[in-house]
Amino acid sequence: MSVASQIQETDSEHLVPMVHLRHVEFEYDGGRHAQGVAGAVGVSAGFRLSIENLVVEQGGRAACIGASGTGKTTLVNLIAGILVPDAGTVYLGPIEMSELSDEQRRSIRVSMIGMVFQEFELLEYLSAGDNILLPYYIASARARAGIPRKYRGETPDGGPAGLLLTTEVRRRAARLADEMRIGHLLKRKPSRLSQGERQRVAICRALVVEPQLVICDEPTGNLDPDTARITLDMLFDQADRSGATLLMVTHNHGYLERFNQTIDMAELAGDMGTERVIAADREGDVS
Amino acid sequence: MRGGLWLLAWNHVLYNRAQTVILTLCLAVTMCIPMTTRMLIGLYESDLRARAQATPLLAGARGNRFDLSLAALYFRHSELEPMPYGEFESISREAAGVCVPISVRFTAQGYPVVGTSADYFSVRGMQPATGELPQLIGDAVVGWDVAQDLGLSAGDSLFSDPVDLYDIAKPSALKMHVTGVLARTGSPDDRAVFTDIKSAWVLEGISHGHQDVVNEPLDPQMVIGKTDELVAVSLALMEYNEVTPENAWTFHTHADPSTLPLTAVLVWPTDAKSGTILKGKVNQKRLYQMVIPSEVISDLMAFVFRIQALFDSLSVILGLSTMMLIVLVMLLSARIRSREFMTLNRIGCSRFTVLKLYAMELGLILFLSVILAVGAATGTAKALPDLVHLVS
Numbered sequence: 266m267s268v269a270s271q272i273q274e275t276d277s278e279h280l281v282p283m284v285h286l287r288h289v290e291f292e293y294d295g296g297r298h299a300q301g302v303a304g305a306v307g308v309s310a311g312f313r314l315s316i317e318n319l320v321v322e323q324g325g326r327a328a329c330i331g332a333s334g335t336g337k338t339t340l341v342n343l344i345a346g347i348l349v350p351d352a353g354t355v356y357l358g359p360i361e362m363s364e365l366s367d368e369q370r371r372s373i374r375v376s377m378i379g380m381v382f383q384e385f386e387l388l389e390y391l392s393a394g395d396n397i398l399l400p401y402y403i404a405s406a407r408a409r410a411g412i413p414r415k416y417r418g419e420t421p422d423g424g425p426a427g428l429l430l431t432t433e434v435r436r437r438a439a440r441l442a443d444e445m446r447i448g449h450l451l452k453r454k455p456s457r458l459s460q461g462e463r464q465r466v467a468i469c470r471a472l473v474v475e476p477q478l479v480i481c482d483e484p485t486g487n488l489d490p491d492t493a494r495i496t497l498d499m500l501f502d503q504a505d506r507s508g509a510t511l512l513m514v515t516h517n518h519g520y521l522e523r524f525n526q527t528i529d530m531a532e533l534a535g536d537m538g539t540e541r542v543i544a545a546d547r548e549g550d551v552s
Numbered sequence: 553m554r555g556g557l558w559l560l561a562w563n564h565v566l567y568n569r570a571q572t573v574i575l576t577l578c579l580a581v582t583m584c585i586p587m588t589t590r591m592l593i594g595l596y597e598s599d600l601r602a603r604a605q606a607t608p609l610l611a612g613a614r615g616n617r618f619d620l621s622l623a624a625l626y627f628r629h630s631e632l633e634p635m636p637y638g639e640f641e642s643i644s645r646e647a648a649g650v651c652v653p654i655s656v657r658f659t660a661q662g663y664p665v666v667g668t669s670a671d672y673f674s675v676r677g678m679q680p681a682t683g684e685l686p687q688l689i690g691d692a693v694v695g696w697d698v699a700q701d702l703g704l705s706a707g708d709s710l711f712s713d714p715v716d717l718y719d720i721a722k723p724s725a726l727k728m729h730v731t732g733v734l735a736r737t738g739s740p741d742d743r744a745v746f747t748d749i750k751s752a753w754v755l756e757g758i759s760h761g762h763q764d765v766v767n768e769p770l771d772p773q774m775v776i777g778k779t780d781e782l783v784a785v786s787l788a789l790m791e792y793n794e795v796t797p798e799n800a801w802t803f804h805t806h807a808d809p810s811t812l813p814l815t816a817v818l819v820w821p822t823d824a825k826s827g828t829i830l831k832g833k834v835n836q837k838r839l840y841q842m843v844i845p846s847e848v849i850s851d852l853m854a855f856v857f858r859i860q861a862l863f864d865s866l867s868v869i870l871g872l873s874t875m876m877l878i879v880l881v882m883l884l885s886a887r888i889r890s891r892e893f894m895t896l897n898r899i900g901c902s903r904f905t906v907l908k909l910y911a912m913e914l915g916l917i918l919f920l921s922v923i924l925a926v927g928a929a930t931g932t933a934k935a936l937p938d939l940v941h942l943v944s
Contacts, residue, residue: 342898345898347897347898367902368902371900371901371902372900373900374898374899374900375899375900375901376900378900380898380899382895382898386891386892386895386898388560388892388895389567390563390564390566390567390568391560391563395559395563398556399899400899400900401556402556402557402559402560403556403557403560403896403899403900403901403905404900404901430555430556454567470899
């Protein structure tokens, strides 16, 4: 069965949404969104993305596929609050991201969202261990307090705990690294790690804050097939353990069977103007 | 977060060692130059002023008062006209206080030979660390640094530097007996050789000792003319170049003692009023001048401060150009690190936090630069010899 044939319109009524986009319009017009931003996220200025309705369920495994330039990265940036839609709403759990200030969205991002990038994006001057703890270094103790009061009680961890680097956090980071089989490499600088090891460090960095949503932008794009498979196994395993929602941009359709939801940007591109992002449920219980 | 950002900044500074070292050195040099200049000038000023303030009045030949002060207080070589010993006697009679003659016209092993009286040591509070003060003509007591540099101690000898090796009419080097080493004072006295004023006149060639040409048989070729009372001898007659118990009695002066040369007269009046009166009297004669050394040094320092102001201006220009280069480096660095900053931004780090991180890195480099600059400036100030000695 082809991916396209598996795509069905999402019925958000039957889901507990972790991510919910409604009537979202976004355009790199060189005005509100500078051309530099467009370039940075891999699309050309003038690119337009319209999303009627997109839901990713809590704890779900969603794959975002599509050719280059179709807006995959734009989509995950909108979800992560890096970009703000021109119209429509973006929900992260109960939190309406599009109504938050830049600082509040950063607070949400650093404390609730783990991000993994194709190029790993590790800081070369930090050891692997410090790279894993990076969110704690850059986030203020007020990070979760930065989340609007009306959402605090509704955040999955139950409140504004703050992103404090405690002994427990260090233990968790070490345990995570052990589970990802890089526990013995924590003192090494990224330049002394293999590609697979680097990506595992990046995954640890994304997971160390115990995020509700893990966004991976082509995380296996720079890995050989074997390493990619092992890395994905570990990523899925960790996401399963933590119960985090996983949203992954990928070019590799071979991995799709491991996801229960596929977001096909190609479908979207072919339907410009009456755009709808369509989600497919592998289990067939979403229709 | 603050601790975390410092950790990031410190790791970045450490990771980019070469860049950090270059930037640190650039900033340190920029800071060190004015800092060192200020420290040295401060040291120079305090040393000069301390010495000048410890000497209330100073008399000498008319002319350059700076030269006079530097020669009499800091034993700097000068071409001042000498002042006759008679003037010293005159000032001594008129002054209510202590008057000390000073003659600084010769050197020994490069160090100034200061001919003076025993009062000099008492008014300056100088005591021998070893040995004793000079008692006889031809004796010398050396300053602490001279003793250290030349390895001298009481009982050793020290030759004065000959004026002209090839002119037999000029006085030859005098072998002086070191009677003691003065305790360290931290002043120009540490780098001088002190003798009695009469020994200074021996160095001048005005006083000398030689064979008894009246009573002892003499080589006829040495006799130019002879009367019942006087004998005129050739200049080739060898003068003693060392004062010993055997020949000490032969040392004599042909000139009128009141005309014998001095460099200056130091005066410690009993009170300000008598000092002012004495100064007025000396200056009225118009042959010589009496100055207040602290005022002269203040005027001298005014020149130095003008030079310092020039240095400060240059330092500001240097600092500005360095800052512009640093800003350029930081801007280029920001461009190189744009990907890193974008990553931090995507993870959730605000632009303000990135700026803070950048500022912290610069702050660390500045901190290291300041430490280095202060260390270098302090080290330079300590390592360099006392500037007062350089001008003396």
